[in-house]
Every structure is written in structure tokens, then in C-alpha cells.
Amino acid sequence: MNIEEIRQILGIEGTPIEKADGIWWHSLGLEVRRMAQYLVQAEARLITITALAADEAECRLIYHWDCQGNLWHLSTLTQGKTIDSIAAICPAADWIEREIHDLFAVVFNGRETPPLVLRAGDPSGLFIANGHVGQESLQ
Amino acid sequence: MSYTIPIGPYHPALEEPYKLELVCEGENVREAQLQIGFNFRAIELIAQSRNVTQNIALFERVCGICSNVHTLTYCLAVENLLGIEPPLRAQYIRVIVAELERLHSHILWAGAAAHILGFQTLFMTCFRLREIVMDLLERISGNRVNYAMNAIGGVNRDLTEPQTIRDGVRQIQKAVEGLILPVFGRDPTVRARCADIGILTRTDAIAWGVVGPTARASGVTQDIRQAQPYLVYDRLRFSVPVQESGDVLARVLVRALEMVESCRIIEQALDQLPGGEWKGQLYVELPPGEAVARIEAPRGEVFYYLASDGSDKPLRVKVRTPSFVNMPAVRLMLKRATLADAPLIQASIDPCYSCTDR
Numbered sequence: 106m107n108i109e110e111i112r113q114i115l116g117i118e119g120t121p122i123e124k125a126d127g128i129w130w131h132s133l134g135l136e137v138r139r140m141a142q143y144l145v146q147a148e149a150r151l152i153t154i155t156a157l158a159a160d161e162a163e164c165r166l167i168y169h170w171d172c173q174g175n176l177w178h179l180s181t182l183t184q185g186k187t188i189d190s191i192a193a194i195c196p197a198a199d200w201i202e203r204e205i206h207d208l209f210a211v212v213f214n215g216r217e218t219p220p221l222v223l224r225a226g227d228p229s230g231l232f233i234a235n236g237h238v239g240q241e242s243l244q
Numbered sequence: 245m246s247y248t249i250p251i252g253p254y255h256p257a258l259e260e261p262y263k264l265e266l267v268c269e270g271e272n273v274r275e276a277q278l279q280i281g282f283n284f285r286a287i288e289l290i291a292q293s294r295n296v297t298q299n300i301a302l303f304e305r306v307c308g309i310c311s312n313v314h315t316l317t318y319c320l321a322v323e324n325l326l327g328i329e330p331p332l333r334a335q336y337i338r339v340i341v342a343e344l345e346r347l348h349s350h351i352l353w354a355g356a357a358a359h360i361l362g363f364q365t366l367f368m369t370c371f372r373l374r375e376i377v378m379d380l381l382e383r384i385s386g387n388r389v390n391y392a393m394n395a396i397g398g399v400n401r402d403l404t405e406p407q408t409i410r411d412g413v414r415q416i417q418k419a420v421e422g423l424i425l426p427v428f429g430r431d432p433t434v435r436a437r438c439a440d441i442g443i444l445t446r447t448d449a450i451a452w453g454v455v456g457p458t459a460r461a462s463g464v465t466q467d468i469r470q471a472q473p474y475l476v477y478d479r480l481r482f483s484v485p486v487q488e489s490g491d492v493l494a495r496v497l498v499r500a501l502e503m504v505e506s507c508r509i510i511e512q513a514l515d516q517l518p519g520g521e522w523k524g525q526l527y528v529e530l531p532p533g534e535a536v537a538r539i540e541a542p543r544g545e546v547f548y549y550l551a552s553d554g555s556d557k558p559l560r561v562k563v564r565t566p567s568f569v570n571m572p573a574v575r576l577m578l579k580r581a582t583l584a585d586a587p588l589i590q591a592s593i594d595p596c597y598s599c600t601d602r
Contacts, residue, residue: 126535155549155562
């Protein structure tokens with residue numbers, strides 16, 4: 106698995122950055138289900154997904170994969186705070202997506218996201234709610 | 245006819261708060277649901293309001309058993325972002341403390357497992373051994389639980405009594421090889437209670453992203469210390485125990501064998517321990533950018549993501565603990581298990597709810 110192969114198979118644009126801690130590749134056109142199908146088939150392991158508030162409206166999601174010991178960090182932006190779920194393709198994403206919904210209010214298409222770390226009835230988006238300590242640098 | 249048994253979130257039988265709902269048919273578990281979040285402290289959010297150094301103390305509190313791995317992974321992520329490498333002596337000291345912490349975690353777990361099995365003699369033996377490790381960690385750091393050893397670019401304390409560490413580790417290795425391994429490996433009662441129950445296949449382990457001893461008990465060979473060596477692990481010789489059967493017995497054996505390997509690693513690290521600088525420095529600000537770090541903690545891979553906008557406070561820190569990815573797989577292990585085996589099966593992944601909830 107190399108950069109050209111990934112570019113061709115996933116059809117993503119952007120320039121990957123190779124660093125000591127893995128290959129970082131941000132692409133607005135990243136189709137996450139296609140990515141998950143390809144990487145799961147290649148026996149890659151989903152380590153986690155990191156969500157960051159990109160601006161007031163959207164989130165950047167970074168999918169961290171372990172591909173036979175090498176780290177790949179493929180990222181994209183949500184659109185209208187939604188993105189396709191990969192949990193049906195990669196079960197490891199189940200709890201991760203639920204937690205991101207709890208903390209960043211991202212909607213994952215194709216699945217339900219019952220609260221994981223919050224309790225039923227709590228409003229989602231705890232980490233992006235105004236007035237929380239720790240949000241100063243984001244506002 | 246099926247019935248549901250709710251256990252927790254607060255229950256005398258649970259060491260930490262979580263909720264397990266077992267849907268049973270007769271004596272067999274048909275489905276299991278796990279609810280977490282009762283320990284949720286929003287540590288990642290709090291980290292965004294503290295500076296880069298203050299966060300070391302914060303991340304030490306993610307877990308009470310493997311507190312050192314969290315500060316270590318955080319410091320490695322910061323060092324990756326800063327583009328610095330700690331002095332060689334500091335790297336060896338980090339390895340020694342990390343392996344002592346692994347010994348502590350595995351011995352504690354072995355004791356807890358023995359207790360669940362009803363093997364009280366082994367339980368007491370393990371907890372006596374645990375005291376030796378805790379005494380060693382106290383000699384090194386002054387603390388028995390939160391060691392406060394890691395600093396950015398180094399460690400906070402030098403290792404001044406190598407022979408004491410060596411003597412203690414030899415004592416532990418002798419007890420593990422002479423007592424714990426034979427009991428877990430050959431005792432017919434342990435075998436009857438642990439073999440062929442709570443099976444997790446290799447395929448499921450990969451699909452669910454399971455890590456650490458739980459994954460290695462299902463035939464997954466990865467150990468971050470060898471797959472992507474950090475610190476000075478590439479200078480140390482050790483084996484990665486792997487079992488294929490994926491049952492509780494395999495998980496018991498992998499951890500027991502890992503204890504012996506940790507003793508070997510500590511002995512080698514003490515032999516190779518170089519002189520020189522070991523202290524970390526005070527870094528006020530981080531450069532803008534993002535970095536990750538991962539290490540092999542006692543329960544498996546710990547992963548930290550760090551983003552900075554150039555100020556003294558991180559923009560985002562993401563903490564992925566091993567229990568967070570191992571616990572969902574308990575559902576698979578519990579299916580078709582008998583109700584009596586359920587406590588042992590869920591304990592066999594050595595879950596940490598404090599880590600999971602953060």
C-alpha cells in the first residue's frame with residue numbers, strides 16, 4: 106500500500122505529507138465509506154477518529170489507520186455537520202462515532218448514535234458548546 | 245423465554261461504575277449491552293484550558309493503574325511536535341518505569357483473575373508480588389500510584405538505585421516463573437474455568453480494532469514496542485507472546501508470559517543504562533501543527549493526537565485508550581457463554597473504565 110495506490114483507488118486529491126509519525130493526507134473529496142472498504146480489506150486497523158472544530162459550522166475528522174504497522178491519517182471536513190458512517194464496514198468505528206456525536210454533534214449518515222459518554226437526554230456537542238472552559242482558543 | 249439481568253452502574257461486584265445488561269435464555273447469554281460514561285470527566289476538554297506542562301499532571305489522572313503510560317504518550321506527542329528527542333539516559337529510565345508499570349498492571353490483573361476463579365492462594369501471592377513492584381516504583385519516583393516521572397524532553401527524577409531494581413525484578417521473575425505461570429498454564433481447575441470460553445476470533449479482533457494482550461491472545465501479532473519501536477525498545481531483545489485460541493485461557497497466558505518478558509527488558513535496560521543528562525526542560529509554547537504518538541501500554545496501544553495553534557495551550561488533545569476499543573468486543577465474547585462465566589469473560593480483557601471514559 107503506497108500513496109499512489111491510495112490516490113488511484115480512493116480518487117482523492119490533495120498532497121500527502123510524510124512525517125515521522127505517519128502520512129497525513131487532508132482531502133475534501135475523501136469518500137469515507139470507500140476509504141473504509143479499501144482499508145478494511147487490506148487488513149488495516151482503525152485506531153480512532155479525531156474530531157476538531159474546523160470553524161463554527163463544520164468539523165474536521167481525522168481517520169487514523171494502522172496499515173501493517175504504518176500510520177495513515179486521512180482527514181476530511183463534514184458537510185452541514187454530517188458525514189457517512191463507516192460503522193457498518195468497520196465495527197471498530199461504532200463507539201468512536203457515537204462519542205464524536207456526543208462531543209461534537211456530528212451526524213453520521215446511515216446509523217443511529219445513542220449516547221455513549223453522555224446520558225440519554227443530554228444535548229450533544231458538549232465540546233463545542235459556548236461557554237465551556239477550554240473553548241477560548243476556538244472562539 | 246429470555247430475561248434481562250441488569251448489573252450496575254453502581255454495584256458491589258463492580259470495581260468501577262459501568263452498566264452491563266445481559267439478555268439470557270436459561271443459563272446462556274444471548275446478547276450483552278454495555279453502557280459507559282459514568283466516569284466521564286471531559287479530560288480532553290479540560291486539557292484545552294491548561295498549558296502544555298500543566299497537562300502532564302492532568303493526563304496522569306486518566307488512569308489509576310497505568311498513569312505513567314498516559315504522561316509518556318502525551319510527552320512523546322509533544323516531543324514529536326517540537327521535533328526533540330530526550331537524552332538517552334532518560335529514554336532508558338522511561339522504559340524501566342513503563343515495564344515496571346506493566347508488571348504492576350499484569351500482576352494486579354492476575355490477582356483479580358485468581359480471585360474471580362476462586363483461587364485465593366494465588367490471589368494473595370499476586371498481591372504480595374504487587375507490593376514489591378509498588379515499592380520499587382516508590383524507590384524510583386517517591387510515589388506508589390502517580391509516579392510523575394515524565395517531563396517534556398526527559399524525566400523528572402534520575403534512577404539512582406539500579407541494584408535495588410534488579411534485585412526486586414529478579415524476585416518477581418522467580419515468582420512468576422515458579423508460581424503464576426505453572427498455575428495458569430497447567431492447573432486443571434484454571435484450565436476447566438478458562439479454556440474454550442469467551443472466544444474472540446482473529447478476524448473479529450482485527451475488525452473491532454482490538455489491541456494489546458487481548459488481540460495477541462487471538463493470534464494478532466502486533467506489539468507497538470516491536471512494530472513501531474519508540475524510546476530504546478529497538479535496542480532490547482524480547483519476545484512477544486502470542487496465542488491462537490482466543491479464549492480466556494489464552495488471554496491469561498499472554499499476560500503471564502509478558503510479565504517474564506518485562507523482567508527481561510528491565511534487566512537489559514539496567515545493563516545498558518548510560519550516564520549523562522536525563523532532565524526535561526520547561527517548554528512554554530508549542531509550535532503550530534499536529535502530531536501523534538502511540539505506545540504499548542499494559543492493556544494495549546495508547547494513542548494521543550495533539551494539535552496546536554502556536555499558543556501555550558493545545559488546540560485539541562485526543563486520547564484513545566486500549567480499553568475503549570477492547571470493551572465493545574466483550575459483546576462477541578459473551579454470546580452463547582453461560583451466565584456463570586460472564587464475570588470472568590468481561591474481566592479477561594482487563595477493562596479500565598476510568599481510561600475508557602476519560
